[in-house]
Amino acid sequence: MTRPRLVEYTGVSRSVIAQRIDALLDAGLIVEDGASASTGGRPAARVRFNHDAGRVLVADLGATHGRVAVTDLAGTVLAEEPADRSIADGPGVVLDWLQDRFEALLDSVGRDRPLWGIGIGVPGPVEHAAGRAVSPPIMPGWDGYPIPEHLSEYGVPVLVDNDVNIMALGEYWTNWRHSVDDLLFIKVGTGIGCGIVVSGHLHRGAQGAAGDFGHVRVHGYDEAICTCGNTGCVEAVASGQAVADRLAAAGYDTPTARAVVREVLSGDSEATRAVREAGRVLGQVIASAVNFFNPSVIVIGGDVANAREQLLAGVREVVYQRSLPLATRHLRLVPAQLGDGAGVRGASVMVVERILAPAAVDELVERAADGRGSVPGAVPPA
C-alpha cells in the first residue's frame, strides 16, 4: 500500500502513519517497492512486507524425534535438520544441545540477517505466557523449567507451546487460513492430542491443556489400563504405542508406531485391521468433539495417519454414525498435508504473529523515538 491509502484505510492520522512506516522501514520489516500508478501529482511510493528482513529459529521437539530449523519471516524454512533427541534427557542437556544446533543452522544460512525470535514446541502441556511446561507426563525434569531464560542470551522473544498446537498452527496457516475460521488438528503418534484453532487463533485453554483429550473414556475397552491411572482412555487403546504394543503381544516386531505403519504399508492384514479399529475408537472421541465444537475441518496427522487411509476410514465410520447430521453435513475430515514439517512451520508462524502484533510494532516505534535502535532482537552471535 501507499501511505495515503493507509491513512484512508485506517483513519489513523498522517503523522502517526508516517512515524510507524519509518520505524518499520528502519527495522527492515517493510521496504519501499516502486510507485503506484499516478493519479496526477507525484506518484506515492508503495511499501510492502519484507519477509527476508530476518530469521526465526524453531524447534519441534517430540518424545524421541523432531526437527530444528531456521526460517525467514514468512515461515519459509531456509535450513533444517532432524532432532532425534530424547526429551527425557531433561531441559539442561536438551536445551544446550538445541543451542548448538541453532548455531549450526545460523552458520549454514549465514549471519547477515538479524534474529527476530525463537519458537519451540514440546510434547506436553505448556503455560504459553510463561514458556514453561506444566506437569508434563513424558518430560521428566521439565515441569516449570523456564525455557526462555535458558535461551535468553539471544536477546529475542522465546515462545513455547505444545507440539500439537504448533502443528495445528502450521497446517492451518499453510492450507486453511484463507478458507475457514475454525479447525481441529489431531495428532496420532506415540500418544494422542489435538490442537484447536478458533477464529484463526489457537485456543490454549485456562491451563494450556485444551486439546489434551488422550484420556477421554471410550466404549468397549474398560479393561485397557492407562498410564494416567484410569481405564478405557482413548490413548490406552488407539495411540500408536497402544497399537504397537497389542501387535507386539501377538508376535509382531512392532516396538513403535512407525513400525506399525511399516506393517500396514507392507500389506499385513492384522496390522491393517488394528489401525482401522484404532480409527474407530478415535472416532468416538472425535464424534464428541464434532458435536461439541462443530468445526469446518478436522485434519488428522501424526505417524499413524501415514498408514494409508486406514486410520481415517475408521474415524469416518464412527464420526458419521455418532455425530449430529447437521454438524457433519459439510465437515471435511482430511489427512495432514505438511507431514513432519507442520511443527517447525507452525512454530515460525507463532513467532512471526508475535513480532508483527500491534504491541510489538508499538515497541519498535518507541525504541526508534528513544534512540534505542530499531531491532528489538540481538544480531546473532558470531
Added chain:
Amino acid sequence: MTRPRLVEYTGVSRSVIAQRIDALLDAGLIVEDGASASTGGRPAARVRFNHDAGRVLVADLGATHGRVAVTDLAGTVLAEEPADRSIADGPGVVLDWLQDRFEALLDSVGRDRPLWGIGIGVPGPVEHAAGRAVSPPIMPGWDGYPIPEHLSEYGVPVLVDNDVNIMALGEYWTNWRHSVDDLLFIKVGTGIGCGIVVSGHLHRGAQGAAGDFGHVRVHGYDEAICTCGNTGCVEAVASGQAVADRLAAAGYDTPTARAVVREVLSGDSEATRAVREAGRVLGQVIASAVNFFNPSVIVIGGDVANAREQLLAGVREVVYQRSLPLATRHLRLVPAQLGDGAGVRGASVMVVERILAPAAVDELVERAADGRGSVPGAVPPA
C-alpha cells in the same frame, strides 16, 4: 473520555475523532458529561456512553415457555413478561403473537426512545448470519424460516441465536466477563445443550451447532433409546425429560423437569437419587469437554439445575474423576446466577454488541455525512 484523550489513546486523527463523536452525539449514543479537570486553557468536555439512548426488544423462546422483554442499551430489563407459548405452533403464529407482545411492552415503557434492535433466542440450531433455524428437531415449520424478514417493518437489525447461546452470553456478560475469557454454559432443562464462550465471544461453529452435545454417547446406558435414532445419548438419560419419564414409570406424578425439581425440593429420596445420577451421567460428557476445551468456568443452568446442589454434586463426582488433574486444578463448576433471566439479558447483549461494533458506527458516520439521519433504526410505530 475527552476528545484529546481519545486522539492520544487511539492514534486516530483529530478530524476523524471529531466526525465520529459528532455522529454518536447526533444518534444519542453518547452524551457530553461535564468537563475534565483543567490542565490550563479551556477544560475539554468529557463524553460518555448513554445507555438510555434507545430500546432493544428481546425474546427468549423455549419449547413451551420463555420470556419477552424490552431493555435499554446496557441490557437492563425495563419491562418483561412470561412467554408461555408453544414454539410448535410454527413461525407465522408465534412471530405474529411476539409482535403483539413487543407492542405491549413498548406501550408500557413509553415510546419516547428509538428502537435499536431486536434479539431472539429459539430452542434449536441457528444459522446466526441469516437469522434462520437449521433443521431444528423440536420446532416444526421453522426450518429455514426467515425470522428477520417477518419482523422487518421495525426497520432495525433482528438477530437470532440458539436459546442456550444467549443464556451463555447473559451469564458471561453479567458475572464473568471481567474475570475470565472462556466459559461453558450448560443448560439442563427438557433437553441438554451448551453455550461456548471463547475469548469473550460466542463460538457458534460452522453450522451454528456448536454446543449441541445432547447426543454424545454415555457409558452404562446402551439400552436408552434416543429420539435421534441412536442409543445411549446423554439427553436420553440425563435430561429433565428423561428423568421425569423414569420417575413417572415408577409411579411419580412427574410429567416435566419442573415436576422433578418439585419432588427433589420436597425431600423425596428417589427423585433426589435420580437427579444425582443424572448429574453423574452429565459429568461424563462434561469431563470430555473439560479435557477438550480446558475452560476456566463451567456454569450449570436450566430447570434441573434448580434441584438444590444434587445435579452439580453428581457432575463434580465424575468430572474430577475423569478429567486431567491439570485441567481441573483451578476449574470452577458453579450454578447459574441469573435463572430464567439469562436469556433475555444475553439477547440484549447480542444486539448491543452489534449496534456498537465498528462497522455499525461507520454506518452512523456515513448516514450523517449523507444527510440520511442519525439513527439507523425506525422510531417504534405508535
